[in-house]
Amino acid sequence: MNTPLLDIRDLDVIYPAHGFGGTPFHALKKVSVDVHAGETVGLVGESGSGKTTMGRAVLGLAPVSAGSVTYDGRDIGHLHRRERRALASEIQVVFQDPYSSLNPAMTIAQILAEPLTVRGVDTKTARERVRALLEQVHLPSNSMDRLPREFSGGQRQRIAIARALALDPKLIVCDEPVSALDLSTQARVLDLFIEIQERTGVAYLFVSHDLAVVRHISHRVAVMYQGEIVEFGDGDQVTARPEHPYTQRLFLASPVPDPDRQEQRRADRQRLLAAQQQADEQAGAAGSGGAAA
Template identity: 70%
Template sequence: MTPPTRPLLELDEVVVEYPGKGRGKKPFRVLHGVSLSIAPGETLGLVGESGSGKTTLGRAVLGLAPVTGGAIRYQGRTVSGLGKRERRALSKDIQVVFQDPFTSLNPAMTVMDILTEPLLVTGVSRADAERRVQGLLDQVYLPLDAARRLPREFSGGQRQRIAIARALCRDPKVIVCDEPVSALDLSTQARVLDLFVEIQEATGVAYLFVTHDLSVVRHISHRVAVLYRGEIVETGDAAKVTENPDHPYTKRLLLAAPVPDPDRQAERRAERRELQRAQAEAG
């Protein structure tokens, strides 16, 4: 599938800084002028190691991290720096799926209450909201009786399906996916990734898919951007970046992925150490 090229979401030289800890300390800069764009119906995989700034970038898109420079635009409108009321209105179009589905779901509420809540607060009738929820449960392949149950009664993969259903409640145009499969076992990961792809094909939603795993972004992304120390060091077609990258850091990420052959794994570790050494010498 080739998505449209007109940007839906744009990040233009975005800078995120947090105040320094202690009097007189300089602000800590997490993102150093990041520019990205996502088209309608496209998945942009954002990959990097822990501490690279990738989660901060996702939080900036959601209005949860302070944008101290540059701009974030949605459908051409600058949305960085919006007030709380305007940000709540924007949440209809920009939603999120977090890494840990259990902590993101209220353990005291049934699935029906969790999924109807964002609809009821916008004035949708309870009857219409419950019909919508039944359709969402079917869309994410959960049984209809799931609506009457509590989050603790489900497996990790099922809870993530509930979180995906909640993100879909108001028909968003963009979903920020923050490491949404990293807490799942490999077989469950594959099923949830396939669900993301299926939902995108059915609805045209765009994803900003944040992960540390190049194999995951290869599976789901149209394009990939690689973030290193708060800067984009490589971006391009998913197959190219995840199979034949140009930047040494991306090559190191690729070599860090485990392979079943012990001899080949040892070779990859040696190659990665050599790349680290060469990159350190280069500055």
């Protein structure tokens, strides 16, 4: 197989303690994930699992305590601010909340042209590029002179996607990009991500808490639990026939229309949850015993 575009190996992220006597927080523990050009790798887990921290580490927003983050053969885990800004043309991000990520005082044309003009693109060329970007995300060209508040949530997320595409990146970190949208809008935005990838060849590291969402868009899926990868493999396999008990719990948490099946899934999930809690308690007791010894 070809060399990965993004290669994360044995990554640790440890946040320093707050206040006197505090304990450092070990957010990621020996995490390894890779993303190839043109591929979508879904990163799924519940709140606090570490999935967003991994995306932030790729973007240079979380400290790399150990291990490596390699992009296109280059270690980017400890770049200086100027080097990180230079990398922005190749690695972009789409955030969860499309409204807070867009400057409410700027028009859509100004928002989309900003990364271009920063790099010296003249006004006429930037405006032509903005029109092309709006077309790519299926928004009319007359959107250019309107403000973000004039658009729906789904439309605002399309604008955020257009901004991420402005510099033709090779990799986009998608941090829960559809979780704030209703189900029908989610489906349309996910289809847009897929369409853009097929046309441009961009790769996605797609962070979500929803197994159904990553099933829809991902070629491979990594499942995170308490700062570790517990399952990583083919998207269809992981999301439909999971092997790890935690992934099975995520799978069973997805609702189904049949009441009898839903009741059985709920019972199965409770059984797996009780087994996991018992295993965690046993591991904690063993750790305490080792420390006392």
